Amino acid sequence: MKISIQNLQLKYGSFTAIDNLNLDIEDGESLVLLGQSGCGKTSTMRCIAGLEEPTSGRIIIDDVVVFDSERGINLPPNKRNVGMVFQSYAVWPHMTVAQNVAYSLKRKRLSKAEIDERVIEALTLVGLEQFADRGASLLSGGQMQRVALARSLVMRPSVLMLDEPLSNLDARLRDRLRVELREIQLKLGLTTVYVTHDQHEAFALADRIALLQGGRIVQLGEPRDMYEAPASASIAHFLGVSNIMECAGITTADGSTTARVADGDLLIEASHGETVAAHSPKVCIRAEHLQVTSAPTDNPNSWPGTVRVAGFQGNDVRYAIELEAGPELDALGTLRRGEQHNVGDRVWVAVDAREVQILPAEVFA
Ligand SMILES: Nc1ncnc2c1ncn2[C@@H]1O[C@H](COP(=O)(O)OP(=O)(O)OP(=O)(O)O)[C@@H](O)[C@H]1O
Ligand SMILES: [Mg+2]
Structure with missing residues (x-):
């Protein structure tokens, strides 16, 4: 089912x-x-589901106008065939797993045979078929979250909406359920x-964010495009880019761009001249794109500094390096790739000009 938000x-x-949000979601697409x-985020989702009445605009789900402020259309949630899974999974503890999943089907007065078949189908999808008769209060958090998901899937919604469904779970379980969710979504083409x-x-x-x-x-x-080319410094920051520096000036020559960082006396070269923004530009560099070496390299984007912090993280080391030219940089060194540097060491920090982005502070200035 397509969704169009206008x-x-x-x-x-x-x-x-x-x-003034505009968004078209394709049939079978996973939009985050x-x-x-x-x-x-939640407000947008509640508007699509019909749980919140927008002030204005239009929402179309598979060619059916479910909301239109101008025409006074506002279909109730149960007429929109949208399944929802929330952060707090609200599984009924006094029922079994199967009863939880069957609940809404019973209210629709389907035959027992059909209900049983659909419940087993939904529980199999979420990997809980062997738990059908267990009391729901005897489940782990991850299992309860699957029951909540099965309860939505059993209704065969044309659109499934999930609001931070994994945030109550520990990191490992979250990673696993994330993969399972994606599998189910792709399998059902939901x-x-x-x-x-x-x-x-x-x-x-x-598929798209x-x-x-x-x-x-x-x-x-698409995720990769957003990761590689955030549209603003504030988006880059949100996506984990830790070195963001204000520019005092930018000069362009021969397809390469040099930014002068406002804090101190640092010149940074970027090869993406076309991304230079007019409004309060910032230099953005990911920590993992910085190389830390104990001797100078022939990279023109290379500056001496002193290690202030070296935090061992297992596979890599997180450095805070104070440059002699002023700013402090956050760098990630892979232990496998080379030497480890210690607090107080004099080092050189280098970055490939292609990994340097000069971005506007905000998309809407
Ligand atoms: N009923 C309400 N009355 C007034 N303001 C509200 C109401 N519901 C939400 N808001 C405000 O609208 C904004 C958006 O809320 P929303 O719940 O959509 O955020 P969110 O992106 O889901 O955040 P979170 O990640 O914390 O869940 C917030 O500033 C919130 O305080
Ligand atoms: Mg929310």
């Missing part, structure tokens, strides 16, 4: 939670709404809208 606006009093707390503030979750689950800031989509695209 000029969606949601106000709570004078506060605008969703600001990603953004920090309060950016409007159009899904998945809400998270976790970029790793978004990257793992999304819609990145929200302040109720607006500031970037829409």
